[in-house]
Amino acid sequence: MRWRIATADKLNWRRFGEEIVVRSEHTGSTHHLDSLAAELLHTLLTAEAALSADELAVRLAGEQEPPPELSPSIEATLLEFRRLGIAEPSD
């Protein structure tokens, strides 16, 4: 399953170092993301296309091999993003 930002033009966001605050114009809710969630959101916001959890893990790990627990953590975070109306499956 690949993921993308849900209606990117309806997300307001601002990055403060390792944190991101994001507001969904669709739901009106505002959220505070740090560490993994912030990096994940930023990666999705700047990605050219939808990405799978494994592809996101590779990007977040950079030059290092992604640890095995990273993809499941990303999947869980993506599901939470879906619940919050921030991200959605593209397929």
Place this chain on the structure above:
Amino acid sequence: MRLRTGPIVTRIRSELPAIAQALGTVYREHIIEAPDTFADFHVRVAHPAGLRRWLKPQVVFEFDGAPPFLPLPAEQAFAILEWGLNWCISANCHHYLVIHAAVVERSGRALLLPAPPGSGKSTLCAGLVNRDWRLLSDELALLDPLSGSVVPLARPVSLKNASIEVIRRFAPGAVLSATVHDTLKGSVAHMKPPGEAVRRALEPARPRWVVMPRYQAGAAAQLRPLSRGSAFMQLAESAFNYPVFGRQGFELLASTVEACDCYEFTYGELESAVGILAELAAEK
């Protein structure tokens, strides 16, 4: 009378002597505008009709002729006026982002003190404005979305319970209204704002610090850095009309915290608390 408090003019009507006396005490340096001046709000404090005018007398606050909340005992006439004026702003001033916060200024830079009731925000605010900080507001920070600055109100500072005596000792020259007991908030008194704050009530200030105060008896005054993300969320939660502003409100708060150093602040004694914040202001 048409009372000016910063950018806001309120037409206040009342036949109650207690209102006139309190206004003459804590608003005595404020500008009273001419009768034909446009008023943003029209309010009245009066006895309600019927038996409650005489039997356990009550007072009611009216906004445009209608009471937005229940009557209170007559002794609380001035308190209901002040609470009513707060309600007028928080419920209607949607050309500002209205944040539940005290705000003071020094050297053109504003210190925002967002905090829930009981945090010691107003006590700290009263202490600061008696030690070289200018009062902008003790309760409602009006953030202008066009300029990003905080617009002053310079209204009396509301003190509760033990804080009343704390401020009497801390600032013996401060002018306080009569203390009213047995309100929903306990004992309440209002401190007259310093004259300079009133004279400069049309001078906005750019936010430079966001400090979340928390009074804790016996605690040493301590500032702890707060992440900008956390500060943003607390400001958003403290803003009465953040949902009304939508994206503009989000961008405004984001720009505000970006420009500020943010802290949590625990204090147990007012003099040292004021000293710590003076050092903060002197650093940059």
